[in-house]
Amino acid sequence: MKKLLLATAMLGLFSSTIAAEYKLDPSHTNARFNIDHFQTSTNHGGFYGIDGVVQFDAQAKTGALDITIKTNTLNTGSKDFDGHMSSSDLLNVESFPEINFKSTKWVFDGNKPTEITGELTMMGKTHPVTLTATKFNCYENPMFNAEVCGGDFTTTIDRTLWGIDFLVDAGIPKEVELKIQVEAVKQ
Incomplete structure (x- = not known):
């Protein structure tokens, strides 16, 4: 009987530290970028329809995030600019369909x-990136009838680390600001 009680207590302790799984809600998840354009204006665009899974446990202060971005979801608001961004000059979407x-x-x-x-893999290269939360919350979503957690995150990357060096020598900066909006539904 003692062994059964001990095993039950240990199982309870173990299960209380297992993070809940959340699936990204593609309608509320995107990754947008901003980059200076010859100190005149800011070029911007984003990726949508992002897939991924989040493991999250606020009590245990643990989390895991694994997301995949299809590069063909790029949207800058201009078909011509989308085409150029997708070309081998920049994201080379044909050879690298995912980030x-x-x-x-x-x-x-x-x-x-x-x-x-975490590790950001893009253009066949992987480098560390730190996302800073500017907002984060969990709430009961009436549409999904489930808990939803998410937030806004930001970082700045040096695009040349991933081999994206188009027009750096002409004055377009290496630094790209990324803004990521994430909402994920508890499964």
């Missing part, structure tokens, strides 16, 4: 993540 981010570390303030560090 992936997989988290390696979550930092919390209370039970909300403030930073998510």
Whole structure:
């Protein structure tokens, strides 16, 4: 009987630290970018229809994030600019149809993540990236009848690390600001 009670207690302890699984809601998840254009204006665009899974446990202060972005979902608001961004000069969508981010570390303030560090794979190259949360919340979503967690995250990357160096020598900066909006539905 003692062994059964001990096993039950250990199972309860173990199960309380297992993170819940959340699936990204593609209608509320996107990754947008901004890059200076010859110190005159800012070019921008984004990727939509992002797939991924989040493991999250606010109590245990743990999380895991694995997302895949289809590069052919690029939208800048201009078909011509989409075409150029998709070409081998920049994202080379034909050869690299996906961008992936997989988290390696979550930092919390209370039970909300403030930073998510991970590996960004793009153009066949992988480099570390830290996403900073500017907003994060969980709520009961009446449409899904389930808990939804999400937030806004930002980072700046050096695009040349991934081999995207088009017009750097002509004055277009290496730095690209990324803004990521994520909402995920508890499964």
